[in-house]
Amino acid sequence: MKQLRDIGRSIVALKKQLRVAVKELNQEAARLLSRGKYERSAALVDAAKGARDFISEVEALRTRWKTVKSVGGAQPRGEKTPLWEYYSLVARALVALGGSANRTQIADWIKEHGKSDLRPGDLARTARGKVIWDGNLGRARRAMLKEGYLEPGPGWRLTQLGRSIAERASSKSQ
Numbered sequence: 756m757k758q759l760r761d762i763g764r765s766i767v768a769l770k771k772q773l774r775v776a777v778k779e780l781n782q783e784a785a786r787l788l789s790r791g792k793y794e795r796s797a798a799l800v801d802a803a804k805g806a807r808d809f810i811s812e813v814e815a816l817r818t819r820w821k822t823v824k825s826v827g828g829a830q831p832r833g834e835k836t837p838l839w840e841y842y843s844l845v846a847r848a849l850v851a852l853g854g855s856a857n858r859t860q861i862a863d864w865i866k867e868h869g870k871s872d873l874r875p876g877d878l879a880r881t882a883r884g885k886v887i888w889d890g891n892l893g894r895a896r897r898a899m900l901k902e903g904y905l906e907p908g909p910g911w912r913l914t915q916l917g918r919s920i921a922e923r924a925s926s927k928s929q
Contacts, residue, residue: 759824766817770810777806833875835887841895842904843924844869846913850921855912858896862889 784799848864849856856864865888870878877888899905904917913921 763817763820763824766813766820770813770817773806773810773813777803777810780806833879835876836872836874836891838891838894838898840872841891842899842917843920844872845892845895845899845911846904846917846921847924849911849913849917850925855910857910858892861911862892865892 780799780803784796787796845861848861851864852860873888879887900907903914904920906912906914
């Protein structure tokens with residue numbers, strides 16, 4: 756996997772070097788132009804244009820490489836659950852767990868009771884082998900803290916606003 760990452764980094768480094776070269780060509784062309792050496796300046800401008808075109812080709816190569824790399828590393832992904840839908844899932848888990856829990860307890864509850872609420876893309880794995888929905892729990896926690904659904908501090912505890920989400924979620928499922 757390191758080699759795949761190194762190839763991507765090499766493509767990015769090439770693109771950066773080409774940009775520096777274009778800048779140098781343009782500066783030299785401007786210097787020659789100020790001295791009245793129009794033909795040599797025009798040749799450098801043409802070289803800079805060719806290098807800019809090549810940068811576009813390198814960017815296309817980088818995009819193509821990302822596609823090739825992702826097919827080999829990660830599983831195909833389907834539709835994913837939006838982050839805001841994790842709020843009710845987390846709230847239901849917390850209510851079922853007595854109002855407060857840690858991340859592991861919530862993840863275990865979702866594995867046992869909430870997987871049917873997840874979409875196929877959530878069950879796929881990342882290129883590093885982690886299940887997508889499990890990574891989204893941390894994102895959901897940060898968003899829920901920011902929006903006032905969870906109390907700040909260690910552990911996961913619902914605020915009154917968070918409890919209202921859980922109540923709405925449980926009334927929909929009944």
